[in-house]
Amino acid sequence: MFAIDIHLDLSMNAMEWNRNLRLPVSDINTRESGKTDMPGRSGATVSLPALREGNTGLVVATQLARFVSPENPLSGWHSPEQAWAQTQGQLAWYRAMEDAGEMVQIRDLEQLGKHLLLWNDETISSQKPIGYILSLEGADSLVTLQHLERAYAYGLRALGPAHYGPGRYANGTDATGKMGEKGISLLKEMDSMQMILDATHLCDDAFWQALDLFKGPVWASHNNCRAIVNHNRQYSDDMLKALIERGAIIGAAMDAWMIVPGWVRKVSTPLQAGCDLEALVNHIDHICQLAGNTKHICIGSDLDGGFGKEQCPYDIHTIADLQKFPGLLTSRGYTSQDIEAFMYGNALRFIQKAWS
Helix, strand or coil: CCEEEEEECHHHHHHCCCCCCCCCHHHHHHHCCCCCCCCCCCCCCCCHHHHHHCCEEEEEEEECCCECCCCCCCCCECCHHHHHHHHHHHHHHHHHHHHCCCEEECCCHHHHHHHHHHHHCCCCCCCCCEEEEEEEECCCCCCCHHHHHHHHHCCEEEEECCCECECCCCECECCCCCCCHHHHHHHHHHHHHCCEEECCCCCHHHHHHHHHHCCCCEEECCCCECCCCCCCCCECHHHHHHHHHCCCCEEECCCHHHCCCCCCCCCCCHHHHCCCHHHHHHHHHHHHHHHCCCCCEEECCCCCCCCCHHHCCCCCCCHHHHHHHHHHHHHCCCCHHHHHHHHHHHHHHHHHHHHC
């Protein structure tokens, strides 16, 4: 079944983890054998061939570069200009993949329609490019609002104002506090450009403020449920209901600590913790019960988003295993129409409406 994944850090893996994503996942992991410089080495799950194998023909692909002030213990760049430059290197990688015929950027409805026709044409046996919609995870790299205009011109269509900790425009995971004037101005500028607001990583204070101020389309690209795993990175039932009322879609995220309670970093293992795709379906089902329908669920895997097989569902070997979802959802009583909505239909409907 065709699939859409609304959150993948492809360029980060290529540029910061030095992964050749044109190779099979097994080749990437073989080359990383014995390396310990980053968590998840030799545990990659994502590559462009694996996306094709799993019939994931459209993704929301990120740029990501966090600015950190001197007192911030998190990793990141020491100036907004450095962060901007890093995102431009990531953009250059996407462009190189386009030149190689591996990917194609999708910016509007016309390009989206052509891409879907290509992927639905079963007479084409040649390699089909992975379509990507460009998103910025965390706005720190936008030196000024004029940089947002430049980013929109090169294809940026979605933006999450925050990442981890305090940000230049909004506070994110593990931080508190509302947006200041810069964040409010950012939301207004995004509204004027009809961009998609990614609510993921906004702290509670900033989340409610953003939903109140922003009038355009909102999604949570990779978010699970606080009712199941109690952490501020997740969204409470009230927050999920507010997203549902806004017509949002919520991408099921595949980082193990967000799926099962009691995860201990660098100690727990997916098998020991019972972290499989069935456990993730609990989050998907919870959102459906809150909504009373299946119109707001989708895939936002975040696979290889700073972790690998050591911290994702144990029945994920590569991203091609997203195709295990139809069987799991069928066993929970979901219909074929429900499953199609989760795999691609809800994301496609949302994008089409946002761009119409």
